[in-house]
Amino acid sequence: MTTRRNFIKNSGLLLAGSVLPVSLIELSFAKTSDNFTFAYISDSHIQQIKGNKFVRNWDRGLIRAVAETNMMDPKPDFVMYGGDIAQLGKKAELDHGLEILSGLRVPETHYVMGEHDYYLDLGEYWESQLGPQYYSFDHKGVHFVVLNSILVDEGWTNKWASGEERMGVMAGLDDPRGSPFMVGEKQRKWLADDLEKVNKDTPLVVFSHSPLQKLFKNWNFWTEDAEQVQAILKPFKTVSVMYGHVHQIQYNQIDNISFNSVMATAWPWPYPKTYVQAPNMMPKLTVDMNRADPFFERDATGWQMIDVNSGRLSVDFFLPENEKRRVAFNAAKGHPEDVVYATNTTAAQKHY
Amino acid sequence: MNIFIVWKRLLLACLVTTGLMISPAYADNFTKEDVDGWYQEYLSVVDKGRVAFTDASLGTNGVVCAQCHPNGANTHPETYPKFQKQLGSVVQMWEMVNWCIRNPLEGVDLSPTDPRMTAILSYIAHERRGVKMEPGKH
Ligand SMILES: [Fe+2]
Ligand SMILES: [Fe+2]
Secondary structure, three states: OOOHHHHHHHHHHHHHOOOOOHHHHHHHHOOHHHOEEEEEEOOOOEOEEEOOEEOHHHHHHHHHHHHHHHOOOOOOOEEEEOOOOEOOOOHHHHHHHHHHHOOOOOOOEEEOOOHHHHOOOOOHHHHHHHOOOOEEEEEOOEEEEEOOOOEOOHHHHOOOOOHHHHHHHHHOOOOOOOOOOEOOHHHHHHHHHHHHOOOOOOOEEEEEOOOOOEEEHHHOEEOOOHHHHHHHHOOOOOEEEEEOOOOOOOEEEEOOEEEEEOOOOOOOOOOHHHOOOOOOOOOOOOOOOOOOOOOOOOOOOOEEEEEEEOOEEEEEEEOOOOOOEEEEEEOOOOEEEEOOOOOOOOHHHOOO | OOHHHHHHHHHHHHHHHHOOOOOOOOOOOOOHHHHHHHHHHHHHHHHHHHHHHOOHHHOOOOOOHHHHOHHHOOOOHHHOOEEEOOOOEEEOHHHHHHHHHHOOOOOOOOOOOOHHHHHHHHHHHHHOOOOOOOOOOO
8 A cells, every 4th residue: 555655755766767847846845844735535426225235336435545545644634525425415325425434534524515415405414414515714824715516596406396306317417407507696705705805825725516617518517607706716826726526537727727626436437528429628738547447446536635835736646556647736837737647648548 | 031021022922823913012112201210219219228328227236327427428339349358359339238237237137139238229329429430449
């Protein structure tokens, strides 16, 4: 098992082989006093079969992420959970997922709402266990904001005969009866008020479940009011958005905002370009992850450790039986970059 | 030999032996209505395939195909038959469908001629329409 210390040592070895641009190393390790790390686990989709029986495959993904996070040395300052703990928002699923997550030996875990946690009871049980659906906190000079970005309009929300029916429709990623996600006016107002008090030089990190960009509407890799949210973040010098939901590696830069997605612990999703009947607006910057091997059930799933240096993020992806990947902000280029795959893609990365 | 051909041959034999000549209504002729009707038949099976993609009764754990293959994506019907490295031989697509039924869905193989298998293969092909054939591609 690779510990954090080993991992840093390995990165050093890579450097010796002159694979990494020097600027990146300076960025990551210059002022170590400012550095801290946090872990990011997302999209476990704990799925109840019946009674106390749950889908083994999804359980294993979350159990593995928790175990590996606990082995990190030094320990992450906190853990972010990126949403979709449950598959159908059931109390039993949320309870089972939270029980596995309670094995985390870290000072604190913060949660983001996913649509699979929300649409059965509009987040009532989740909120009773985990607190408000949107909030902010400060840590070592960085301002963190958590948004519930998976809301849709009231007409859609209220048109179903039951919560089960509504959840069932929203749980189908490609179900044409779904509706595009948004942050919504009320929360945008809250966000603007929250940020009003924050110095514009303070590094800002925003967590959401959906991408806060418009990437692919068919699968809700989409936030309907993305431009309006981006405009609220505009006055800040250093802004990063991290999101779950997409079950794949994506990264992007829009003006002052860096975007990083995280992996699911449950299962990977195809890249939108593999669905040839609909156009997409996926970021050109992203170098795709490897295609999944269906014969290894943890393939193309994973979790991540994030190095924060002066508010810039370097995301290390922990991918079972795959080479680790690192997507880090490149200060010279002004956008996130995969330092190893920046210039070459392998045959296994060709998605079609 | 299919029944229709047998019947046509019998009819032909009849005509020849009786020396009767009637208009050749048995010739393979069809209209636009026929073609449209047949395409509708196909689309109705595609619809059944979509239903199968979200049907937990194919397996035993509640997991469905569409959870991992939205719009049937990442199934690459245009590449079959092909060498599947994990199976060690050249296979047809229904064998990979059954692999996914047995593993992520913890279910039991469908026969390759099961109408539900035909529906699944039809839906997968339909969502991939327009992509050129590339048998053997990995
Ligand atoms: Fe998810
Ligand atoms: Fe989601």
